[in-house]
Amino acid sequence: MNAIEARKLFVKKSKTEILHGLDITIKTGSLVGLIGPSGSGKTTLMRSIVGVQAYGGDLSVLGQPAGHKSLRQRIGYVSQNPAVYSDITVAQNIAYFATVIGAPKLQAETAIKKVQLESHRHQLVSSLSGGQRARVSLAVALLGDPEILVLDEPTVGLDPILRDELWGQFNELVQAGRTLIISSHVMDEADRCDNVLLMRDGRVLWNDTRLKLLQDTQAADVNSAFIAKVGESS
């Protein structure tokens, strides 16, 4: 079954077309790296999937049109700028979002542990580093144990050790049957994903496994494959 299916997906923002009719298929239970330079439309695509972006064409998520009311409890979203309240503590943020999402109280504690912020729980978010704030935001997305997690550049600026651990957790979630879409403008992050969705200028360059991409382009890594694909399409 497909978690996400887009057919001729268009998005316009103040008269400029951002996404130019995308066709995308993402299988349930896969981890997809959404890779592309900044300005390629990654965030717009993610916002459409989550249901906060108006779009044209067809976009179905878990069998429902994106933005459908029933999907709100089934998708977790981490935006690029950590969307958490900076003037309350870590624990207060998590507790508030847990209530709003309707997640059991116990999950709040688990979420804090998963992102390793136990020792910072009573600190104001404004006093945390950028990476720590990103983790608070990630913890919020884990609440409610959503079937699809959409993570916009979740590992930017993180300590390599922590980044490794987070990727480990992402893989665990996939093994538990969750679907993860993780964006990055850093090409080597794609090397951690089995499936890659390459984007450039609001178009899809590649939407299949990483191995096929490397075979197809005879490239050694995703970075070279990206360059090869850009060459093909122009």
Add this chain to the structure above:
Amino acid sequence: MMYHARATLATAKRIILQLSHDKRTIALMFLAPTLLMALLAWVFSDRDQMFSQVAPALLGVFPFIIMFLITSITTLRERTSGTLERLMSTRVAKSDIVLGYAIAFGLFGVIQSIITSLVAVYLLGMDVLGPLWFVFVVAVMDTFLGVALGLLASAFSKTEFQAVQFMPAFIFPQILIGGLFVPLTQMPGLLETIAYCLPLTYAIDALNLVTTNTEIVIEMWRDVGVVGLFIVAAIILASLTLRRRS
């Protein structure tokens, strides 16, 4: 239903927590109106009656202005920081958020009104003919009016600069023609008609009535009722201006 009640209260609690970490804002919110009242009493210190004539109407205006500003800026911050978008991607209803705001700021406004009213009456010697509790009722209504209009105004501003500018644009006209400076009957006919379309006019009228009547008259409740209708209308409009998708 239970969920929405919980989400509304959790939102109110979260906003109170946010503000309570900002001690200076709290101090300003509670002290500024009181100090302004004291200043006014000082201005009129040689003319005792004047203070009692002007002060009750101002008791309604202060919480109105301050709550309008605080609400519109906090709501705007929520819109620009991405937290509102995150909330909109959950099952929370738009009305849960707007009501949460109204409850949290309403609570702050009620405390502010109590402090200002008590200081005006017991320390500064404000004297009203009618019952004091009615002054308090109107002040609280004005607080909610400020919150409701602030919620609405934040929908029309993209930056904090714009939000602050909405104060003179949205609020000052209501103060100028609301009967605070010149009685409505002495204004040009058109202005009088416009004044009757604005909520603050009714609040000022109610406070003027309570200073000059020893008992509650029906017009006072009519005024309070009209202000209440404006509050409900503004809150509904504010809920409608929240967008799930942009």
